[in-house]
Amino acid sequence: MTNTSDPQRVDAVVIGGGMAGLIAAWQFTQEGLRPVLVESRGYTGGLVAGSTLAGISYDIGAEGWATRLPDSAELATELGLTVETPATAPSWVYFDDACFAMPTNAILGIPADLSDLAVISALGADEAARAAELDRAPMPEELPRDLGTLVASRMGPEVLRRLVTPIAGGIHAADPHVLSADVVSPGLRAATQATGSLAAGVALCRSRMPGGPAVASVAGGMFTMPAELHRQAERAGATIMTRMGAREVTHHGDEWLVEAAGTSRNPNPSLPPIPDGDVRSFVTPRVVVACSAGPATKLLSSVIDTAGPEMVPGAPIGHVNLALQAPELDANPRGNGMLVAPGTTTVTAKALTHMSAKWPSLAQSCPDGLHLLRVSYGRSGETNVALSVDQALADASVLLGVDLSADQVVDSQIIHWTGSLAPTTPQTRAWRDGLHRQLEALNQAGRGGIGLVGAWASGSGIAALVPQARQTVRQLV
Ligand SMILES: Cc1cc2nc3c(=O)[nH]c(=O)nc-3n(C[C@H](O)[C@H](O)[C@H](O)COP(=O)(O)OP(=O)(O)OC[C@H]3O[C@@H](n4cnc5c(N)ncnc54)[C@H](O)[C@@H]3O)c2cc1C
Numbered sequence: 001m002t003n004t005s006d007p008q009r010v011d012a013v014v015i016g017g018g019m020a021g022l023i024a025a026w027q028f029t030q031e032g033l034r035p036v037l038v039e040s041r042g043y044t045g046g047l048v049a050g051s052t053l054a055g056i057s058y059d060i061g062a063e064g065w066a067t068r069l070p071d072s073a074e075l076a077t078e079l080g081l082t083v084e085t086p087a088t089a090p091s092w093v094y095f096d097d098a099c100f101a102m103p104t105n106a107i108l109g110i111p112a113d114l115s116d117l118a119v120i121s122a123l124g125a126d127e128a129a130r131a132a133e134l135d136r137a138p139m140p141e142e143l144p145r146d147l148g149t150l151v152a153s154r155m156g157p158e159v160l161r162r163l164v165t166p167i168a169g170g171i172h173a174a175d176p177h178v179l180s181a182d183v184v185s186p187g188l189r190a191a192t193q194a195t196g197s198l199a200a201g202v203a204l205c206r207s208r209m210p211g212g213p214a215v216a217s218v219a220g221g222m223f224t225m226p227a228e229l230h231r232q233a234e235r236a237g238a239t240i241m242t243r244m245g246a247r248e249v250t251h252h253g254d255e256w257l258v259e260a261a262g263t264s265r266n267p268n269p270s271l272p273p274i275p276d277g278d279v280r281s282f283v284t285p286r287v288v289v290a291c292s293a294g295p296a297t298k299l300l301s302s303v304i305d306t307a308g309p310e311m312v313p314g315a316p317i318g319h320v321n322l323a324l325q326a327p328e329l330d331a332n333p334r335g336n337g338m339l340v341a342p343g344t345t346t347v348t349a350k351a352l353t354h355m356s357a358k359w360p361s362l363a364q365s366c367p368d369g370l371h372l373l374r375v376s377y378g379r380s381g382e383t384n385v386a387l388s389v390d391q392a393l394a395d396a397s398v399l400l401g402v403d404l405s406a407d408q409v410v411d412s413q414i415i416h417w418t419g420s421l422a423p424t425t426p427q428t429r430a431w432r433d434g435l436h437r438q439l440e441a442l443n444q445a446g447r448g449g450i451g452l453v454g455a456w457a458s459g460s461g462i463a464a465l466v467p468q469a470r471q472t473v474r475q476l477v
Contacts, residue, residue, distance in 0.1 A: 010036045010239075012286035012476070013258045015246040015299065018046020019062075019462060020454040020469045021290030022229035023075070027473040028286075029236035036282060037238060038260045040245030040273045040291075044230050047417070047455075048462070050223030053372055054323035054411040056365045057221055058355060061417070064217030065462035068186075068209050072466045076218050079228045084219040085212060086358045089335030093122070093166045094399055096346050101335070102163065105206070107185050109167035110151055110159070112203035122162055131155040135197045143189045145426040148177030150189065154198035162341070170339040170351045172460070173315040174380045174423035183424040183460050219361040245275045249287055249299050249450075256448045258282045270418045286449045286476045290469070293422060293456045297435075303450065304438040308431035316378040317417040318385045320392035321355075323410040327369040328402050332357040338399055342379060349395040351376040370410065380423070387414045424460060432457060449476040 014025045017039030028035040037044075049061040064086070065072040073083045090101035103111050103118035111119045114132040123131065135154050144150045147168060151160045160176065168176040172184060181189050185205065192201030218225050234240055241260075248259040262277015272295070289296045297306040336358035339351045353374040356366045366372065375392040378385040389412045397404045424432075436457070439450050451472035455461055458468035 007252075007257060007281035007283040008036075010034070010282050010284050012036070012288065013038065013246075013256070013282050013284045014288045014290055015249075015258070016046070016289070016291035016296075016454065017041075017044035017230075017240065017242065018290065018454065019048050019226055019229075020458075020465045021046075021288070022226050022233065023466060023469040024288040024290055024451075024453055024473050025238045025240065026229045026233040026236075027470050028477070029233050029238050031473065031477040033286075033477065034237040034239070035233075035286075036284075037233070037240045038244040038246050038258075039240070039242045040263045040275070042242050042265065042273075044240065044242060045223060045226035048222055048226050050221050050227075051413060051415075053321055053413055054370060056323070056362070056372065057223075058321075058362060058372060059217075059222045060319070060321065060413070060415050061223070062462060063222050063353075063355070063359070064215045065466070067212065067214055067216050067463070069463045069467060070210065071470070072462055073216055075466050075470075076225060079225065079232060081225060081228060082219040083216055084359060084361055085216050086336055087332075087360060088213070089332065089357070090118075091167075091336065092334045092338035093162070093341060094338050094344065094347065095162070095341045096344050099338075099401075102167070105203075106163070107188065107202045107205055108147070108171070109163035109165075110155070110188075110198060110202050111163065112199055112206055114155070114199055119163075123158055127156075127158045131159050132199070135199050139193055139196060143181075143192055145181060145189075146177050147179040147181045147184060148175065150181050150192075151176065151198070154192070166339040166341045169342055169379060170376075172423055173317055173378070174312070178312050178380070178423050178425050180424050180426045180429045182426075183429055186459065217359065221362070241280075243273070243277070244280065245273060246291075246299055247275060247279075248302060249289070250302050251447060252283055254447055255283055255285050256287045256450065258284065258287060270416055288451045288453055288469075288472060288476070290453045292454065296452060296454070296457070300435065300439075300452070304435065304442070306435065308434075309425075309427040311428060312380075312423050312425055314418075314422040315380045316382055316385050318377045318387045319415045319417070320375045320377070320387050320389060321413045321415065322373045322375065322389070322392060322396065323412070324371050324373065324404060324408045325369050325410050326371050326402070326404060326408050329354070329357075329371045329400065330369065333400050333402060337374075340399070347395040347398050348391060349375045349377055349399065350379055352396060352399045354400075387416075389414075422456065424456065443475075451476055
């Protein structure tokens with residue numbers, strides 16, 4: 001490994017080329033600067049990625065954003081992309097002994113109205129009445145901070161088990177007891193305190209949300225958004241270097257010295273690339289750290305105190321994506337898809353997304369009778385998931401209530417996202433807020449501008465990272 005040059009002076013350095021890093025680089029160009037973005041893998045986009053199945057381009061990573069904030073749709077529009085909403089259909093939940101459509105008047109499965117017919121059919125009338133009774137209890141001085149205890153304490157264990165746990169497991173790949181309620185449903189605890197019941201708190205939060213579907217994406221696939229950010233940022237003067245991993249960030253007078261090295265592919269693609277190439281250094285007044293929690297805190301450890309709680313490892317998420325010639329699925333028997341309750345023994349999958357039913361532009365790309373399914377595996381606490389097309393086909397048959405056979409499989413793809421979605425616990429949230437406070441203090445001391453962006457650094461998912469990445473860059477300019 002050699003040091004190829006003296007440090008290069010640049011307007012800004014962005015470390016990490018996932019959605020957050022690409023937005024930061026693009027935003028710098030909008031502010032008239034020419035940033036350098038270093039990405040250790042051979043491609044940008046991070047956890048938002050596309051591939052092809054039966055010749056059809058589709059999302060293998062994140063497929064959209066939560067619409068509770070307007071920023072992602074605004075950004076898509078600014079980029080010239082068309083926002084797409086999913087087909088209107090409830091989510092279903094599968095238990096060994098039941099399969100039902102989830103109440104739609106809810107947040108993360110927590111109902112806004114416990115007398116809703118969908119709630120009664122999911123819980124039974126007695127259990128729904130018991131939950132309503134519990135939720136009338138006086139408010140404690142402080143509500144529990146984790147989602148699981150919050151729901152169980154206000155509505156009882158059955159609401160948690162039947163309605164919330166499947167949704168939390170499906171969306172956040174975690175048990176509700178490890179999820180910070182303030183992160184996965186911002187404002188819910190405060191609204192519950194203010195209204196005097198969890199159901200009313202959910203109703204209040206829902207009334208503040210924009211109308212329409214809870215998620216949205218980009219026509220043609222979510223993966224087109226990072227591709228467009230990459231293209232437009234480069235066209236506007238950004239330099240985007242893939243296979244280049246940042247190794248160190250240190251003070252350099254009142255600026256920053258960022259040292260990076262070329263990388264090569266790790267034989268295990270789930271592991272980070274190996275930094276064994278030539279070294280490049282950059283001197284800059286502005287740094288944005290946009291990689292996931294582990295590498296970000298390692299880089300920041302020479303700048304601030306990064307000691308924190310032990311991270312809860314992300315679930316070993318795995319997908320078997322199937323293209324099936326199956327006209328019997330034309331009626332979309334389970335709407336856009338379904339979640340499988342933990343502890344189910346008749347299927348091993350944890351969720352199924354009927355992708356070509358859910359996204360209109362994907363449906364248009366599929367010839368008659370062709371359907372794209374994502375069968376998802378890997379729950380929190382599991383260490384390993386064995387994925388196979390046969391198992392996915394068997395699970396899909398049970399979940400969709402339709403017999404599907406191997407000769408209907410036109411194409412398939414197995415994707416591992418091991419450990420990529422570490423849940424935000426109340427402890428990690430407090431620690432993360434402390435990191436932001438320390439960086440803010442550095443910025444105010446005038447010793448170079450530095451920001452920390454990304455899904456883990458901003459809350460949860462794309463909805464939170466978009467405004468945070470843009471705002472962070474605006475503050476550094
Ligand atoms: C299967 C799946 C489905 C999902 N579905 C949704 C969804 O529907 N809605 C939603 O909102 N979210 C979803 N998510 C989560 C969402 O994809 C992520 O929260 C988001 O894409 C994270 O973006 P990011 O830029 O913060 O991080 P990442 O995408 O992780 O990007 C970080 C980048 O930094 C790079 N990097 C790391 N270390 C270094 C270094 N030292 N130097 C240079 N580069 C480095 C990495 O290679 C990576 O490319 C999903 C995630 C997965 C895996």
